[in-house]
Amino acid sequence: MTRNNETKAGANRRTLLKTAGAASALTLAGCVSSGEQDDPAAENPEPQPQEEGLDPAKSLDTDRIAADPTELPDPVDWNEPRHHEIEMVTTEETAEIEPGVTFDYMTFDGRIPGPMVRVRRGDTVNLTLTNEEGNAMPHNIDFHAVYGPGGGADDTTVSPGESATIEFKAMYPGVHVYHCAVPNMDHHISAGMFGAILVEPEGGLPEVDRELYFGQHELYTNGQSGEEGHHAFDFDSMRKEDPTYVCLNGEAYAFTGNGYGPITVQKGERVRIFHSQGGPNLMSSWHGIGNVWETFYRDGDVVSDPDRYVETAPVAPGSVAIAEIDTPVPGPIKLVDHALSRVVRKGMLGVVQVEGEEEPEIFNPNPGQPSGGAESDD
Ligand SMILES: [Cu+2]
Structure with missing residues (x-):
């Protein structure tokens, strides 16, 4: 169940998808196709006995799988219910766990965790999930912020090359996980298919820096x-x-x-x-x-x-x-x-x-020194 092992072509495709993904967050959902249900049993790589030793590291589809922790949507600044059009793309790609160690990941939008969805209680979300062409497995998405079958998973199960759209109202506040929920969901989540949806209460969250x-x-x-x-x-x-x-x-x-x-x-x-x-x-x-x-x-x-x-x-x-x-x-x-x-x-x-500058009255790494002005430790 390994994916194709393309390099340059894959990298180019990846770049294009990244661009599309960045532009597509909160933009209009374009084509909407049926959410045809795949036969999940077809995707069932039950464990084979592993041979001794690892294969050589694979060529990479991306040089980075870790999401930037500073990239998340701005706080809610609206006071009336809004409608959000959100697109996400599921990817299967090879990246490094650490230098020289490769792994076949699965993601939402090419990053782990998947992009944060941030709305206000009472907002509606129109979500289109696209399973990238060339993938090997079906995927879907279960939002813990959703009243509905499978948190949306039942109606977003898509085979490679397909898209499905659901619409839901964010009825209750909180920050919740979303994740892939196909039958081998433990494998898919482990490989990277999870993220967060934040439903801010009507009064918002306290301001922070x-x-x-x-x-x-x-x-x-x-x-x-x-x-x-x-x-x-x-x-x-x-x-x-x-x-x-x-x-x-x-x-x-x-x-x-x-x-x-x-x-x-x-x-x-x-x-x-x-x-x-x-x-x-x-x-x-x-x-x-x-x-x-x-x-x-x-x-x-x-x-x-x-x-x-x-x-x-x-x-x-x-x-x-x-x-x-x-x-x-x-x-x-x-x-x-x-x-x-x-x-x-x-x-x-x-x-x-x-x-910032040391604060020796709160923590002094060198008490007894004249200035207390040592470098911050590592
Ligand atoms: Cu999946």
Whole structure:
């Protein structure tokens, strides 16, 4: 069930799709075809015994699968119900988990997590899902923000080359996961098919200085973490819920010095972090090393009173949590799952770097020195 292994042509096609995808968010849905139901049983790569050793790394369809955590829609600034036309494209593509380690991902719009959908309670959404031509498998989308069969999945199941459209009203507020929900949904979610839909309450969310959007999930492969080569998906390790990697945004250590670098914020900013937990199986013990969840919205609930000063919070697979943090001192805030073997050995780490002058009255790395003005530690 591996996809074609094109290189240049694939890259060109990818570029075109990226352009189309970027332009298509919230634009008019064009052609609408039937949502013909595929026979999901046809897509059933049940586990074959894995041979010893990995194949050589495959050529890449994209040089980046991790979504940029700073890319999310602006807060709702309207006060009347609106209508949104949204298009998403499902992709199957080979990318690197970390340098030299390739994997066959599946995505919404070519990134993990998929793009955040952001609406106001009472808005309607007209959503067109297109399964990219050349894909091997059927896909669909289940929004946890939707009253309706399968959260929309039943009526968006599309074979490669097909599109389907649904329309729904966002009746209840909160931030919710969406994910692919074909019969092998655990495989598809693991491979990257999840994201978040935020339905803001009528009064909106409190104003903050900056927002970030991440997604955690597990990759189950036939190799060891860090082992160079092409990692095939491994149903047996998924059945045992024993992942090879636990990733933030689809890659290992993407937002550290070993990847694209930390996400920078300025000292004093209040930062809202959305943490979508795709799973498919693991509960995250979500923690920010060197900080605290000053305000924590449990289970995506944005209506009840939030919790305060939470150190480590459970985030269930199939849910999204929101934390708001303060950043009174410079230095790194390390976003982790406090099941720490997932951090040390499996890739689950992202760094938010707070930039600014030292605040020795709050944290002094060199007490006794005249100025207290040491460099911020790493
Ligand atoms: Cu899928």
